[in-house]
Each structure stands twice: as structure tokens, then as C-alpha cells.
Amino acid sequence: MFEKLQRAFWKALTPDLIAETLEAPTPSLLAADVLSALGGAENLKSQQRVALTRVRVQLQDAGRLDEAALKAAGVAGVMVLSGGVVHLITGL
Template sequence: MFEKLQQAFWKALTPDLVAETLVAEPKADGMLAPAVLSALGGAANLKTQQRVALTRTRVQLQDPALVDEAALKTAGITAVMVLAGGVVHLITGL
């Protein structure tokens, strides 16, 4: 029980450093709106998705070339940060 409490504590303090649980097939009704999901290349293109902060969601993609940044901006995403390894940060706030 102490290990679970300790892991939850460190996950709360450092969400990027603690391993995330992999989502086999993300659902459209999860964190991402259907328009955002289609702009990322569809549900089949997502490896993982994780809420990093109130205004940021990190997704890892199978093929980052399928990302349509114009469609993401139309869907309400303020900014898109494309990182190495197919990781994309979606910024939704100011």
C-alpha cells in the first residue's frame, strides 16, 4: 500500500518523469474532441495520450506526418508543439 501511495505522490509532483499507462486504442470520447482526433490522423494514429497540465495534452503518434496543424487550429487548439519521436503537445489555453 505504501508503494502505491508513494507512486501517486511522485506522479503528482512529476507527471512527465513517471511512466504513463499505455492506451491500446484511445476512444474519441476521451480527452480529445473528435475534430482534434481526426486532425491528428485518427484514433489508429495515436499511441498514447496524457493530460500534462490543464491547458496541455501530450500525444504520441504512430506517424507524425499525418498531423494537420491548420485543422487543429480550427478545432480550437491554440498551439501545436511537435517534438522528436512522434510526440506532439497540444496547447489549449492562453
């Protein structure tokens, strides 16, 4: 009972968050030009929608990331973290 109440509380505080589930890379989550700027589909280990305006991807090789191409593709912000994890800000 407490867990359900706790989940409802956090959902009310952060309505734009989406449940944390890892997904296999699918072209439908990212546009083709964004996918190519990340080094192609074969460079993705995982991708996950974190919120309505943010996508977290984990790359096989972070050196293949092209931040300028991501900006040109319409990604508002790019945050590169350690371990090949990249956060893409897709909205305002």
C-alpha cells in the same frame, strides 16, 4: 516520509500538473475534430494530460498531422517534438 514531503512540495509549486500516467487512446480525452486532425484514433500510440491546459500525444505517423486543422479545431498551440510526440496547448 521524505518522498511524501517531496511530492507535496512539488504539488504545491505546480498545482496544474497531473500525475504522469500513460493511457490508451480514448475519444473522451480529445474532441472528434482534434482526433481527426491528428490522423484519426488509429494514429495515436498514447495520449496523456500533462497539465490542465496541455495534452501530450504520441503518433504512429507524424506525417498525418494537420496543424491547420488543429488550429481550426480550437487548439491554441501545437509543439511537434521528435519521435512523433506532439504537445497540444488547449487553453490560455
